[in-house]
Amino acid sequence: ARTLNECLLLQLEAMPETTPYRAHAIDIRVVRIPLVRPFRTSFGVESEKECILAAVDTGDAIGWGECVASPVPGYSSEFNAGVLELLRTFLGPALIAAGDITSGDLDRVFSSVRGNPMAKATLVNAFLDAELRAAGTSLAAHVGAERERVACGVSVGITATTDALLEQVHGYLAEGYRRIKLKIEPGLDVERVAAVRAAHPDILLSVDANAAYTLDDVDVFRELDRSRLLMVEQPLHHEDIVQHATLQARIASDICLDESIRSAADARAAIGLGSCRIVNIKQGRVGGVPEAVRVHDAARAAGIPVWCGGMLETGVGRATNLALAAMPGFTLPGDTSASHRYFMEDITEPFVLAPDGTMGVPDGPGIGVDPIPERLLETTVHAEHVS
Numbered sequence: 359a360r361t362l363n364e365c366l367l368l369q370l371e372a373m374p375e376t377t378p379y380r381a382h383a384i385d386i387r388v389v390r391i392p393l394v395r396p397f398r399t400s401f402g403v404e405s406e407k408e409c410i411l412a413a414v415d416t417g418d419a420i421g422w423g424e425c426v427a428s429p430v431p432g433y434s435s436e437f438n439a440g441v442l443e444l445l446r447t448f449l450g451p452a453l454i455a456a457g458d459i460t461s462g463d464l465d466r467v468f469s470s471v472r473g474n475p476m477a478k479a480t481l482v483n484a485f486l487d488a489e490l491r492a493a494g495t496s497l498a499a500h501v502g503a504e505r506e507r508v509a510c511g512v513s514v515g516i517t518a519t520t521d522a523l524l525e526q527v528h529g530y531l532a533e534g535y536r537r538i539k540l541k542i543e544p545g546l547d548v549e550r551v552a553a554v555r556a557a558h559p560d561i562l563l564s565v566d567a568n569a570a571y572t573l574d575d576v577d578v579f580r581e582l583d584r585s586r587l588l589m590v591e592q593p594l595h596h597e598d599i600v601q602h603a604t605l606q607a608r609i610a611s612d613i614c615l616d617e618s619i620r621s622a623a624d625a626r627a628a629i630g631l632g633s634c635r636i637v638n639i640k641q642g643r644v645g646g647v648p649e650a651v652r653v654h655d656a657a658r659a660a661g662i663p664v665w666c667g668g669m670l671e672t673g674v675g676r677a678t679n680l681a682l683a684a685m686p687g688f689t690l691p692g693d694t695s696a697s698h699r700y701f702m703e704d705i706t707e708p709f710v711l712a713p714d715g716t717m718g719v720p721d722g723p724g725i726g727v728d729p730i731p732e733r734l735l736e737t738t739v740h741a742e743h744v745s
């Protein structure tokens with residue numbers, strides 16, 4: 359016969375992992391925050407952060423999700439006005455109509471919309487946040503985080519001159535950042551990168567091309583090999599995995615894929631083809647936290663290191679990213695920089711870099727941070743409601 363304790367334990371194990379909740383109402387807003395300095399990549403310049411935030415109210419809790427899209431479809435095909443329309447017309451109403459669900463049901467709830475992982479991630483993450491807040495569980499604990507602090511890198515935009523680049527790199531290293539990533543584009547690559555390497559022979563240094571090159575540029579990457587790079591991020595077309603395999607076979611540096619990985623299936627295909635030896639995980643690019651965990655698991659099973667990418671997130675997205683970055687497979691410093699690297703004032707309490715180049719992982723329920731109401735009011739340029 360079982361003891362009472364054994365019976366209770368068995369009952370507990372038989373309980374569903376999470377209680378179902380119903381999304382009663384969704385607040386969707388567009389916020390705008392000036393950037394401390396314009397961020398130039400191979401596909402454009404941003405001097406202002408504009409993003410969509412969603413708050414999902416389940417009655418028991420309000421959960422927050424931040425969309426990683428920008429006003430312009432330059433990084434990928436998604437963009438804010440399109441995301442807003444999807445949230446308003448398809449995804450928001452689908453979530454409300456779904457009734458009592460758990461976050462595990464969201465793939466099915468949103469299955470009538472093909473693609474659009476950034477738009478979906480907004481609501482997936484918001485619903486998951488509400489679910490975890492109601493359960494009193496932190497997102498970090500939910501994803502199996504193993505660290506309380508994570509090592510941080512910083513991504514440096516393309517500058518007007520090499521001197522300006524060296525100055526920025528110097529400043530970030532002085533703050534403690536543990537890896538420097540340089541944005542490159544054709545013509546602003548080999549010499550710039552060599553100059554930074556010469557000034558800092560021992561740092562972890564990587565480059566990110568945001569899909570600006572073709573296979574005809576293999577010689578550029580062979581030159582870059584001489585700068586002993588930690589990785590070359592997304593050198594070729596933003597949806598390619600085939601040509602990346604060819605390039606990877608021809609250069610010494612490890613290729614890391616970012617834009618091309620939109621799901622765990624993409625990650626498995628790219629790893630299987632030998633298109634990359636490292637994966638950048640952005641939860642917002644792959645449809646939200648649950649799919650990001652699956653990308654992590656697929657990469658880890660294949661022995662491929664991953665790291666947490668960034669999309670200049672506000673504190674809401676940053677908190678989400680930090681929880682993921684604390685998972686065991688995230689073995690390289692992420693683009694999880696301090697709030698003040700992006701904004702004079704964040705919409706949450708600022709995330710701060712410690713002098714040792716690490717940042718604390720929030721441990722409160724859900725993502726562990728809340729937007730500050732006055733900051734939301736100041737930064738909101740548009741708001742609407744789905745119920």
Ligand code: SMG
Pocket residue numbers: 399404428433512513566568616667668669670671693694695
């Ligand atoms: O959040 O620190 C950050 C930005 C990191 O370089 C970064 N992101 O391709 O990895 C990337 C870029 C995309 C930014 S587009 C707005």
Ligand code: MG
Pocket residue numbers: 566568591592616617638667
């Ligand atoms: Mg990138």
